[in-house]
Amino acid sequence: MIRSAKIPVGISACLLGLEVRHDKGHKHSRYCTGVLSRYFEFRSLCPEMGSGLSAPRKAMHLTEQDGMLRLITTDGLRDHTELMQDFIDRAMPSLAPLRGYILMAKSPSCGMERIRVYNDDGHVQHREASGLFAAALQRHYPLMPLEEEGRLNDDTLRENFIERVFLY
Incomplete structure (x- = not known):
């Protein structure tokens, strides 16, 4: 397949093997880079x-303060919410050409669902949030197919995601 014929799909940069995680590691997805890359032109973003x-x-991790989610270092010393929100505001318009997005699970920025939200004492309050970036994607592009990489291991969920990308 020629490059221009591939479908543009966003992907969390760590899934392509880029060392962008907090520990300078990655979460390389061989399925994404080995199989899906034949059909999708991945546009990575961290x-x-x-x-x-x-x-x-x-x-x-995420904390909830006055009903708002905040992106706080686990030691509680730094709040990166405003930096993240500024990035989201700048990045969202550039994502319009994408036809889907593959996100990194459990991430306070990219996790699609079931993200832990902590209280000020460091205890889990609930697990009902989305990461800040993933939530913004859902708000700005409600019809865009989104999926977490780990869920692509399920045949039915994978087939559903790929079909939605082709239709979108």
């Missing part, structure tokens, strides 16, 4: 790096 954070960096 919201945390895009917002100006480095790798390595302090690990972060």
Whole structure:
């Protein structure tokens, strides 16, 4: 398949093997790079790096303060919410040409669902959130097919996602 005929799909940069995670690691997805890349032109993005954070960096999680989700380092010393929101505001318009997005599960920025939200004491309050970037994608592009990489291991979910990308 020639490159121009591939479908543009966004992907969390760590899934392509880029060392962008908080520990300067990655979560390379062989299925994405080996199989799906034959059909999709991946456009990688790491919201945390895009917002100006480095790798390595302090690990972060979501906290809820006054009904708002905040992106806080796990030691509680830094709040990166505004940096992330600025990045989201800048990045969202450029994502319009994408026909789908594959996100990194459990991430406070890219996790699609079941993200842990902590209280100020470091205890889990609930697991009903989306990462800040994933939630923004869902708000700005409600019809765009989104999926977490790990869920692509399920035959039915994978087939459903790929079909939705082709239709979108």
